[in-house]
Amino acid sequence: MNLFWYDWAGYIGVALVLLAFFLLQERKLQGSGPIYQLMNILGAIGVMLSLCFGNFNLAAFIMQVAWLLIGGYGMLRGIQRRRETRELP
Numbered sequence: 001m002n003l004f005w006y007d008w009a010g011y012i013g014v015a016l017v018l019l020a021f022f023l024l025q026e027r028k029l030q031g032s033g034p035i036y037q038l039m040n041i042l043g044a045i046g047v048m049l050s051l052c053f054g055n056f057n058l059a060a061f062i063m064q065v066a067w068l069l070i071g072g073y074g075m076l077r078g079i080q081r082r083r084e085t086r087e088l089p
Contacts, residue, residue: 010050011046036074
């Protein structure tokens, strides 16, 4: 079985998303934390790469785009909340 770089990107992406979810369930990460969001964003990018360069699946690609956008939104909201917390008197 030959694995190409995009196959590895997909496997690593899936592992990151699953690990992030597991660590969230174990309360090792916070859902609004930057590490959790970054793991989801990078995981989605990895899966998207494997879909674009390997066997394309539109449904899976749309899901990863949504995962990426939601992760980005979560990252921005987390930054905004931390700034608001620092600005409190």
